[in-house]
Amino acid sequence: MRAADISDDLTTVLVTEEQINAKLAELAERVETDYAGKELLLVGVLKGAVMVMADFARHLTGHIQMDWMAVSSYGAGTKSSGVVQIRKDLDVDLHGRHVLIVEDIIDSGLTLSWLLENFKSRGAESLEVLALLRKPEAAKVHVDCKYLGFDIPNEFVVGYGLDYAERYRNLRDVAVLAPHVYS
Numbered sequence: 001m002r003a004a005d006i007s008d009d010l011t012t013v014l015v016t017e018e019q020i021n022a023k024l025a026e027l028a029e030r031v032e033t034d035y036a037g038k039e040l041l042l043v044g045v046l047k048g049a050v051m052v053m054a055d056f057a058r059h060l061t062g063h064i065q066m067d068w069m070a071v072s073s074y075g076a077g078t079k080s081s082g083v084v085q086i087r088k089d090l091d092v093d094l095h096g097r098h099v100l101i102v103e104d105i106i107d108s109g110l111t112l113s114w115l116l117e118n119f120k121s122r123g124a125e126s127l128e129v130l131a132l133l134r135k136p137e138a139a140k141v142h143v144d145c146k147y148l149g150f151d152i153p154n155e156f157v158v159g160y161g162l163d164y165a166e167r168y169r170n171l172r173d174v175a176v177l178a179p180h181v182y183s
């Protein structure tokens with residue numbers, strides 16, 4: 001779906017599908033240069049990062065491997081609980097691997113800083129973060145994000161993998177959810 005299909009549920013479109021695609025192409029070029037001659041392991045964080053992973057990975061012209069981690073720090077609400085729980089662990093061993101974590105959004109930063117600490121202890125050769133979105137005003141902890149798509153205002157957004165109560169993930173654009181939907 002596009003924002004126009006559900007305009008009553010949204011206030012502002014922040015990033016369009018076209019802008020996302022152009023940005024992912026640009027990030028992919030940088031990643032290819034930085035990892036020339038190395039085989040990259042992309043680790044997607046379920047479920048929000050599914051769209052970013054699918055589109056970003058296909059911009060890469062060389063071989064990569066993919067794995068997935070499922071963690072939860074959110075219930076059905078719109079605020080981070082700060083409590084991270086592993087729901088599905090990685091299938092592969094990180095030892096000696098060049099790992100790029102692929103995330104939808106850095107909000108408080110709590111999930112990623114927890115993941116980074118967790119992954120560091122598993123012996124990866126290198127570890128970096130790619131995130132499509134970041135809310136600088138919401139940061140509770142600093143996260144080093146080498147590959148960033150867009151900084152956005154501190155509002156609850158949906159689309160391009162991001163949900164509210166499991167809906168809106170299939171919205172092609174990223175938009176601010178109208179408060180009447182969750183209040």
Ligand code: IMP
Pocket residue numbers: 048073074080103104105106107108109110111112155156157158162163164
């Ligand atoms: P954190 O607050 O940085 O730990 O964010 C944890 C996770 O919450 C992100 O990976 C997203 O999946 C989700 N999240 C954070 N902000 C939003 C939002 O505005 N809309 C939808 N999901 C969000």
Ligand code: MG
Pocket residue numbers: 045046047048049103104105
């Ligand atoms: Mg996420």
